[in-house]
Structures are given as C-alpha cells and as structure tokens.
Amino acid sequence: MRKTFVKxxxxxxxxAPNSAxxxxxxxxxxxxxxxxxxxxxxxxxxxxxxxxxxVAAGLSSKGIVxxxxxxxxxxxxxxxxxxxxxxxxxxxxGNLVSVGASFDYASLGCTHHCPADVPILxxxxxxxxxxxxxxxxxxxxxxxxWDSGALNYFRLSETSxxxxxxxxxxxxxxxxxxxxxxxLAVGPILQQVVEAMTNFDIELHxxxxxxxxxxxxxxxxxxxxxxxxxxxxxxGSLLQRIVRQVSSSxxxxxxxxxxxxxSRLYGKYEDHLRKHELDAFSIQKRIxxxx
Amino acid sequence: xxxxxxxxxxxxxLKRILELRKKIxxxxxxxxxxxxxxxxxxxxxxxxxxxxxxxxxDENQNLDFDFILSKGHGCLALYAVxxxxxxxxxxxxxxxxxxxxxxxxxxxxxxxPSVSASTGSLGHGLxxxxxxxxxxxxxxxxxxIYCLVGDGELNEGSIWEALLLSENFNLKELxxxxxxxxxxxxxxxxxxxxxxxxxxxxxxxxxxxHNLSELQRSLTLQTQNRPIAIIAKTxxxxxxxxxxxxFAWHHRSPQASELNIFLEGLK
Numbered sequence: 001m002r003k004t005f006v007k008x009x010x011x012x013x014x015x016a017p018n019s020a021x022x023x024x025x026x027x028x029x030x031x032x033x034x035x036x037x038x039x040x041x042x043x044x045x046x047x048x049x050x051x052x053x054x055v056a057a058g059l060s061s062k063g064i065v066x067x068x069x070x071x072x073x074x075x076x077x078x079x080x081x082x083x084x085x086x087x088x089x090x091x092x093x094g095n096l097v098s099v100g101a102s103f104d105y106a107s108l109g110c111t112h113h114c115p116a117d118v119p120i121l122x123x124x125x126x127x128x129x130x131x132x133x134x135x136x137x138x139x140x141x142x143x144x145x146w147d148s149g150a151l152n153y154f155r156l157s158e159t160s161x162x163x164x165x166x167x168x169x170x171x172x173x174x175x176x177x178x179x180x181x182x183x184l185a186v187g188p189i190l191q192q193v194v195e196a197m198t199n200f201d202i203e204l205h206x207x208x209x210x211x212x213x214x215x216x217x218x219x220x221x222x223x224x225x226x227x228x229x230x231x232x233x234x235x236g237s238l239l240q241r242i243v244r245q246v247s248s249s250x251x252x253x254x255x256x257x258x259x260x261x262x263s264r265l266y267g268k269y270e271d272h273l274r275k276h277e278l279d280a281f282s283i284q285k286r287i288x289x290x291x
Numbered sequence: 292x293x294x295x296x297x298x299x300x301x302x303x304x305l306k307r308i309l310e311l312r313k314k315i316x317x318x319x320x321x322x323x324x325x326x327x328x329x330x331x332x333x334x335x336x337x338x339x340x341x342x343x344x345x346x347x348x349d350e351n352q353n354l355d356f357d358f359i360l361s362k363g364h365g366c367l368a369l370y371a372v373x374x375x376x377x378x379x380x381x382x383x384x385x386x387x388x389x390x391x392x393x394x395x396x397x398x399x400x401x402x403x404p405s406v407s408a409s410t411g412s413l414g415h416g417l418x419x420x421x422x423x424x425x426x427x428x429x430x431x432x433x434x435x436i437y438c439l440v441g442d443g444e445l446n447e448g449s450i451w452e453a454l455l456l457s458e459n460f461n462l463k464e465l466x467x468x469x470x471x472x473x474x475x476x477x478x479x480x481x482x483x484x485x486x487x488x489x490x491x492x493x494x495x496x497x498x499x500x501h502n503l504s505e506l507q508r509s510l511t512l513q514t515q516n517r518p519i520a521i522i523a524k525t526x527x528x529x530x531x532x533x534x535x536x537x538f539a540w541h542h543r544s545p546q547a548s549e550l551n552i553f554l555e556g557l558k
Contacts (some may be wrong), residue, residue, distance in 0.1 A: 041429065048456075058419040058420060058422015061426070062408070062432075085415055086419060139452060
C-alpha cells in the first residue's frame with residue numbers, strides 16, 4: 001500500500017497545485033523523487049508531529065489541501081489534540097495517512113503499536129475514516145476523497161487481502177450469502193475472516209470506511225440472528241454505526257477485535273494476530289462459540 | 292481630542308482604548324466569565340494592529356495581514372478591537388458567553404468570520420501561523436502573518452517546534468508577538484528570551500507592550516529573510532490597579548457591586 005500511496009500522491013501533486021505532502025520524517029526515501037519534482041509541496045517537517053498537524057491546518061486554512069504522513073501512534077495519538085482542535089473544530093480539510101497500525105511494526109514494541117487509532121478518531125467529530133484492505137482500494141478511495149473538503153484518515157496496512165473490493169464511501173457489501181449469522185469484516189482482517197468462514201452458513205459482509213455522521217446499512221434480510229463485527233483494531237467503532245439496524249432487526253451483536261491490552265510480545269504481525277485470536281483458526285473457533 | 296487622521300498614535304487612541312477597557316469589564320461582569328487581566332495585557336497590541344496601522348498606512352503599503360490570537364483566553368480584547376474596527380457588531384458586549392452567542396470565552400472562527408483561528412488550548416496558534424505563511428508562499432500571496440502568544444504559553448513544546456520551522460523556512464512574513472506579562476513568574480520561567488529567539492534566527496525587538504508608538508514601529512518592522520519576534524513587556528490587568536499583576540483575577544469577573552468602582556478606577 002505504501003507504493004500505491006506514493007503513486008497516488010504523485011497523481012495528486014501533478015494535477016492539483018493546491019495540494020501538498022507533509023512527512024514526519026517517515027517514507028522520505030520513497031518520496032524522494034516527488035520531493036525533487038515538487039520541492040515546495042513535498043516537505044519533510046521532521047519529528048514534530050503536533051506542529052506538523054498544526055502547520056497542515058494552517059495550509060488548509062489558506063486553501064492548500066495537505067496530506068500528512070507518519071506512523072499511526074505518532075500521527076494519531078501524539079497529535080490528537082491538534083487533530084481535534086486545528087482540523088476538526090475548525091472544519092478544515094486534509095488527509096492523514098498512517099502506516100503501522102495496529103501492530104504492523106510487531107517487533108518494535110508497544111510504542112510503535114496503535115490499535116486505538118480508529119476508535120480514537122471515531123470520537124473526533126468531522127473525521128472520515130478509511131481502512132483499505134487492498135492497495136487498489138486505497139488508490140480509489142484516495143483518488144475520490146483527498147479533496148473532499150473533510151478531514152480524511154487513511155489507514156495503510158502492511159498486509160493486504162487477496163482480492164480488492166471497490167466500495168463506495170460508507171458502503172457495506174455482501175460477499176457471501178448465509179442464514180445462521182451475519183459477519184462484518186473491516187479492511188485487512190477480511191483475509192483471515194474469509195479463511196475462517198469456509199464451513200459456515202453465514203452471511204459475510206465487507207466494509208472499508210467509517211464515514212463521519214453516517215449510519216451504515218447492512219444489506220441483509222436476516223433477522224433474529226447473531227451479528228459479529230470483526231475489526232483489526234480495538235473493537236466497537238463499527239457497532240456504533242449499525243446499532244440502530246441491530247436493534248430494529250433483533251440481531252444479537254458481538255464485537256471481535258484487538259484486545260484492549262498492551263501487546264508486549266515481539267515477533268511478526270501473525271504472532272500478534274494469534275495472541276489476539278484474530279488469525280483464521282481462532283476466528284473460526286470464536287464464531288463457533290457465538291453461534 | 293486629537294484628530295484620528297494623525298500620523299502617530301495620539302490622545303484620541305488612548306481615550307478609545309479606555310473605552311474598550313470599559314466594554315471588556317462590562318462584558319465580563321455581565322457574563323460572570325472572562326479573563327480580564329489577559330485582555331488588558333494585550334489590548335494595546337491588538338489596537339495598534341487593527342486600528343492604528345490601517346489608519347496610518349501609506350497608499351503604497353501592503354498592510355494585508357492575518358492574525359492568530361494563540362492565547363485565546365485574551366479574546367475579550369480581540370472582540371473589543373474587532374468591534375472598534377467595524378468587523379463585528381457591538382452586541383458582543385451583551386452577548387458574551389450567553390448560550391447561543393457567537394462570542395465565547397475563547398474565539399471560534401466558525402462563529403466569528405473575522406477570527407482567523409479557533410484557539411484556547413495553548414501552543415496551537417504558532418504552528419498554524421507557520422502553515423499559513425508557507426501556504427501564502429505556495430499561493431504567491433504577500434501577507435504578514437502575526438501570531439500573539441503569551442509568555443506562559445512558551446512552556447508548550449509545540450511553540451519551540453514552530454520556532455524551529457520558522458527558522459528553517461526563513462519565514463520573514465511571520466511576526467511572533469510575545470505578550471510577556473510575567474505569567475511565567477509563578478511557573479517555569481523563560482530566562483533570556485531575547486537570546487533564545489535570536490538563537491532561532493529571529494529578528495528580536497523588545498518594546499513596552501502598552502506604548503502605542505513603540506508597538507507601531509515594531510509591528511511594521513521588515514527583514515530580508517528572518518522571522519520577527521516582538522517581546523512586548525506588558526502588565527496583566529493593565530489599567531486597573533486592583534487587577535494589575537494579581538493572579539487572583541486571572542479568571543474572575545467583577546460582581547455587579549464591583550463594576551462601577553472598577554469602571555471609575557480605570558486609567
């Protein structure tokens with residue numbers, strides 16, 4: 001997804017003189033060619049995330065659409081108040097593009113993990129959240145949204161689903177029919193969910209965006225069955241957006257996601273998935289228990 | 292009364308500033324809210340920026356400016372001066388901090404279009420100002436960006452990040468005004484501020500922050516490629532002896548019974 005991001009920025013910069021990219025000393029090598037081509041609009045502001053967000057808001061206030069890039073915990077958690085006040089409160093437009101959430105930097109320890117990014121930004125008014133599960137999904141989302149007039153958060157992942165699903169903003173798409181339950185998978189966790197679902201008579205849906213102020217609608221006729229949300233971060237943000245339908249259709253909700261605890265092991269991304277019971281085998285077992 | 296067309300700040304301005312202090316007291320007393328000493332501390336700075344400089348400008352001078360009040364709790368002074376500049380209506384005095392008012396205890400640009408940035412949490416204004424200055428360069432627009440910060444606010448790390456950015460980008464368009472009212476005397480002091488700012492390649496001038504002529508000269512200072520910092524030595528609660536340098540009044544409003552006494556005590 002990172003290569004796709006650089007390419008998408010190249011397209012944006014070439015087409016739109018009112019666009020700029022701010023780097024938090026991350027991805028500098030990948031952006032070196034664009035920085036040479038657009039030295040005034042591709043700026044490495046160094047390691048000062050809170051000021052980087054403030055500067056981006058200043059750019060935005062004058063009509064320059066900034067795209068700010070850093071590692072998720074530094075971009076979202078360190079600079080949260082700047083995101084809230086400088087962008088959200090002032091309704092300024094821009095793009096925040098993170099890498100590294102939830103534990104893509106598995107072996108670097110908890111300082112570099114960020115499974116709270118989506119729940120945190122879900123509670124900042126005026127933020128549109130995009131969680132692409134495939135580089136092609138990001139490419140389309142960014143192309144459509146970078147100049148949307150809102151503050152967009154794009155959560156890039158190191159892992160990718162095998163297939164891309166090009167969804168509209170806020171769309172919930174049914175990928176598989178079934179009768180016993182509804183499973184909703186978000187972004188890059190879809191790969192594990194699909195592998196876990198092979199023997200179930202369950203309806204599978206996919207989501208890769210959580211737009212601001214929008215309830216999501218599950219395209220289903222099922223009622224009185226379990227609905228299981230599976231999110232690749234701390235769980236719950238999706239349920240907030242479907243709770244009305246869950247209630248009116250008498251669905252029985254469960255939320256699976258990253259456990260709210262410090263993930264102190266190192267190793268690989270897959271090791272953390274197993275620890276949080278988000279690998280395909282664990283998801284299968286958890287669904288069996290919930291049915 | 293001297294003419295308002297004079298070439299320097301004059302007696303008329305001093306009388307107007309006295310009237311603005313009265314409005315600030317009345318607004319705060321009505322609402323039971325507001326940071327009066329902070330507003331009195333910065334009032335002359337804002338008055339010169341919004342009232343004196345536009346009046347005295349040379350026809351050939353580009354005095355287009357953007358202003359961020361980073362210490363948003365001083366907004367009573369901003370509202371008073373914006374009214375004086377005919378940028379907001381006089382009803383701010385009676386509306387201040389009412390539930391549906393546009394004029395709250397910190398300025399909200401979504402409600403007051405002539406406010407450039409919504410501030411309140413300290414340390415946000417200067418990075419925003421840096422972004423505005425960089426944006427203007429990209430857009431080919433000439434505009435002075437003023438950002439007023441308090442000396443207490445200088446404790447925020449984001450201020451020093453933004454100073455570093457100002458140096459790196461040679462932001463000659465940027466003028467940082469430090470309302471040095473000694474708020475730091477009770478907390479973490481900022482010794483040798485002038486040397487610190489000089490170290491960040493700023494052109495630094497120190498002025499009496501209540502002297503209109505000194506403010507006028509410093510606010511129009513230009514450099515070749517360095518950002519400017521004005522260290523304005525001010526007094527919290529300036530003009531009212533009961534409030535001057537009294538931390539007890541930092542976030543306190545006069546009772547109705549105190550108001551007339553304070554109005555008469557203003558100087």
